[in-house]
Amino acid sequence: xxxxxxxxxxxxxxxxxxxxxxxxxxxxxxxxxxxxxxxxxxxxxxxxxxxxxxxxxxxxxxxxxxxxxxxxxxxxxxxxxxxxxxxxxxxxxxxxxxxxxxxxxxxxxxxxxxxxxxxxxxxxxxxxxxxxxxxxxxxxxxxxxxxxxxxxxxxxxxxxxxxxxxxxxxxxxxxxxxxxxxxxxxxxxxxxxxxxxxxxxxxxxxxxxxxxxxxxxxxxxxxxxxxxxxxxxxxxxxxxxxxxxxxxxxxxxxxxxxxxxxxxxxxxxxxxxxxxxxxxxxxxxxxxxxxxxxxxxxxxxxxxxxxxxxxxxxxxxxxxxxxxxxxxxxxxxxxxxxxxxxxxxxxxxxxxxxxxxxxxxxxxxxxxxxxxxxxxxxxxxxxxxxxxxxxxxxxxxxxxxxxxxxxxxxxxxxxxxxxxxxxxxxxxxxxxxxxxxxxxxxxxxxxxxxxxxxxxxxxxxxxxxxxxxxxxxxxxxxxxxxxxxxxxxxxxxxxxxxxxxxxxxxxxxxxxxxxxxxxxxxxxxxxxxxxxxxxxxxxxx
Amino acid sequence: xxxxxxxxxxxxxxxxxxxxxxxxxxxxxxxxxxxxxxxxxxxxxxxxxxxxxxxxxxxxxxxxxxxxxxxxxxxxxxxxxxxxxxxxxxxxxxxxxxxxxxxxxxxxxxxxxxxxxxxx
Numbered sequence: 001x002x003x004x005x006x007x008x009x010x011x012x013x014x015x016x017x018x019x020x021x022x023x024x025x026x027x028x029x030x031x032x033x034x035x036x037x038x039x040x041x042x043x044x045x046x047x048x049x050x051x052x053x054x055x056x057x058x059x060x061x062x063x064x065x066x067x068x069x070x071x072x073x074x075x076x077x078x079x080x081x082x083x084x085x086x087x088x089x090x091x092x093x094x095x096x097x098x099x100x101x102x103x104x105x106x107x108x109x110x111x112x113x114x115x116x117x118x119x120x121x122x123x124x125x126x127x128x129x130x131x132x133x134x135x136x137x138x139x140x141x142x143x144x145x146x147x148x149x150x151x152x153x154x155x156x157x158x159x160x161x162x163x164x165x166x167x168x169x170x171x172x173x174x175x176x177x178x179x180x181x182x183x184x185x186x187x188x189x190x191x192x193x194x195x196x197x198x199x200x201x202x203x204x205x206x207x208x209x210x211x212x213x214x215x216x217x218x219x220x221x222x223x224x225x226x227x228x229x230x231x232x233x234x235x236x237x238x239x240x241x242x243x244x245x246x247x248x249x250x251x252x253x254x255x256x257x258x259x260x261x262x263x264x265x266x267x268x269x270x271x272x273x274x275x276x277x278x279x280x281x282x283x284x285x286x287x288x289x290x291x292x293x294x295x296x297x298x299x300x301x302x303x304x305x306x307x308x309x310x311x312x313x314x315x316x317x318x319x320x321x322x323x324x325x326x327x328x329x330x331x332x333x334x335x336x337x338x339x340x341x342x343x344x345x346x347x348x349x350x351x352x353x354x355x356x357x358x359x360x361x362x363x364x365x366x367x368x369x370x371x372x373x374x375x376x377x378x379x380x381x382x383x384x385x386x387x388x389x390x391x392x393x394x395x396x397x398x399x400x401x402x403x404x405x406x407x408x409x410x411x412x413x414x415x416x417x418x419x420x421x422x423x424x425x426x427x428x429x430x431x432x433x434x435x436x437x438x439x440x441x442x443x444x445x446x447x448x449x450x451x452x453x454x455x456x457x458x459x460x461x462x463x464x465x466x467x468x469x470x471x472x473x474x475x476x477x478x479x480x481x482x483x484x485x486x487x488x489x490x491x492x493x494x495x496x497x498x499x500x501x502x503x504x505x506x507x508x509x510x511x512x513x514x515x516x517x518x519x520x521x522x523x524x525x526x527x528x529x530x531x532x533x534x535x536x537x538x539x540x541x
Numbered sequence: 542x543x544x545x546x547x548x549x550x551x552x553x554x555x556x557x558x559x560x561x562x563x564x565x566x567x568x569x570x571x572x573x574x575x576x577x578x579x580x581x582x583x584x585x586x587x588x589x590x591x592x593x594x595x596x597x598x599x600x601x602x603x604x605x606x607x608x609x610x611x612x613x614x615x616x617x618x619x620x621x622x623x624x625x626x627x628x629x630x631x632x633x634x635x636x637x638x639x640x641x642x643x644x645x646x647x648x649x650x651x652x653x654x655x656x657x658x659x660x661x
Contacts, residue, residue, distance in 0.1 A: 045547060380659065385659065403582040406580060437642070451543075457553050457555050461557065
């Protein structure tokens with residue numbers, strides 16, 4: 001240990017330490033060598049993944065953040081955030097967002113993303129305990145506090161909407177049980193159940209460093225464009241934490257790669273896996289950006305181009321000196337960026353009766369925007385589909401897919417993606433393992449399974465669980481003559497059938513929005529409801 | 542390759558083995574070039590069900606709303622099992638047609654390739 005010692009004096013008060021000295025005391029001075037316990041017993045999970053660390057003191061936190069500075073910064077941010085949330089609530093800010101469709105995006109965020117933040121908090125607490133290096137342990141613990149703060153501030157920022165609109169009250173329940181939220185949930189549980197080094201590469205590097213801009217930048221700009229100052233304020237409050245997490249992500253990967261050349265292929269394998277898992281998860285964000293923001297910031301394909309192809313490309317060019325290459329299958333993501341959001345929205349539309357939010361077809365104005373943003377794909381493949389569905393709606397025979405979808409064993413999305421070079425054929429990959437067949441949405445997900453079949457055979461796929469009879473609430477009698485497994489499954493998932501999902505047209509949120517704001521629930525369409533006749537009581541009194 | 546785990550010999554439970562499905566087996570099924578159905582379906586079926594019954598009784602409940610479904614000439618339909626072409630015997634059971642638990646089949650209907658030339 002080469003940590004500086006705090007100055008010792010008898011008479012004079014000690015001089016205030018510099019940040020650098022303070023950080024060194026915190027992250028080096030706090031550690032000790034055990035004398036009566038074997039270090040391997042104290043840190044039992046640090047070796048099995050095959051990562052070799054020779055000198056934990058080489059870990060450098062670029063921010064050199066100390067606890068006193070951390071509390072001070074975070075406390076200031078909290079005060080500002082809650083002042084804005086308070087003002088937002090007092091001014092009925094929930095009625096000043098662009099329209100009632102934007103609220104549906106908030107539901108996806110609350111039900112799908114807040115649980116990720118909380119899971120991240122758990123994961124960082126775990127690795128904070130598992131790393132023998134004090135610098136790394138402190139960084140993990142601070143990030144654990146950050147993630148808990150994010151979950152909490154997101155819940156607080158959105159709780160006000162919950163007083164007025166449906167589908168937000170059961171967010172932890174939905175995160176655990178709703179079919180399309182098994183995608184984020186299983187992503188994080190895969191990371192948490194891996195070893196500490198895989199977890200930190202998965203979350204700090206692959207997700208935070210490579211992909212998180214795609215959640216925060218376009219999404220928070222989207223909130224600003226749509227008048228949601230509550231979410232914007234949360235976003236700003238979290239953004240400086242995210243910047244720190246990203247810096248930590250790059251520090252982590254350089255530290256691992258510099259410690260031992262044997263780490264390089266292991267880390268590359270994790271980058272390949274977690275890039276693909278994170279990318280598949282972000283399909284949810286793609287659909288939210290393109291379809292659920294009434295005032296759009298940029299299209300998903302533009303965001304992918306800027307934040308992954310350009311920024312990510314530069315990053316991997318920089319890492320080439322360690323022998324790290326671009327993540328496997330990245331080329332496919334570039335082809336899919338022209339399709340992914342549309343394919344997911346088509347999926348949500350046909351399963352809208354089983355969604356936790358109402359779904360709509362894009363308006364003519366929105367389809368024209370898609371034609372401009374997606375010139376090679378939208379008019380050829382997706383506009384005709386929406387126009388046909390619109391026609392069916394107008395005839396009074398709207399299209400609904402009442403059957404359950406085939407899910408991918410790895411990412412848990414329905415098999416909704418097409419072959420990279422043939423947008424008219426669903427991509428399906430299959431593997432037989434221990435006599436059972438397993439199905440995948442892509443080569444990326446197939447590869448992940450083939451590397452770790454022992455883990456992924458255990459995946460909890462909601463569709464299979466429904467058919468096994470595990471998706472209904474206690475007290476429900478599956479032998480009763482009127483037992484409807486699909487309706488009971490929705491209740492089990494925390495979705496109130498007939499209220500939470502279905503058509504946006506006539507949905508309770510849309511009706512209430514128009515009643516309370518006298519503005520159309522869909523800003524690109526006429527009012528759904530007849531405005532109440534205006535009578536002025538004063539004149540008749 | 543195999544998983545790197547804390548304990549040697551780690552293996553997760555096989556979560557979806559056939560014994561858990563109450564005498565049914567799970568079947569994945571999709572109709573090529575008909576992306577009105579954005580994803581393949583997953584349904585429970587008894588393994589003794591004749592293939593013909595799957596076509597005549599089950600498929601209409603899955604795909605019947607598509608205007609081309611009623612026009613299908615099943616004698617000309619092309620079938621794939623695990624993405625490989627195969628010729629089903631309509632009078633034999635799914636099991637006898639080699640369609641086991643968690644099988645995945647697709648069918649193609651030449652001449653009926655979705656609406657508007659857009660594979661809807």
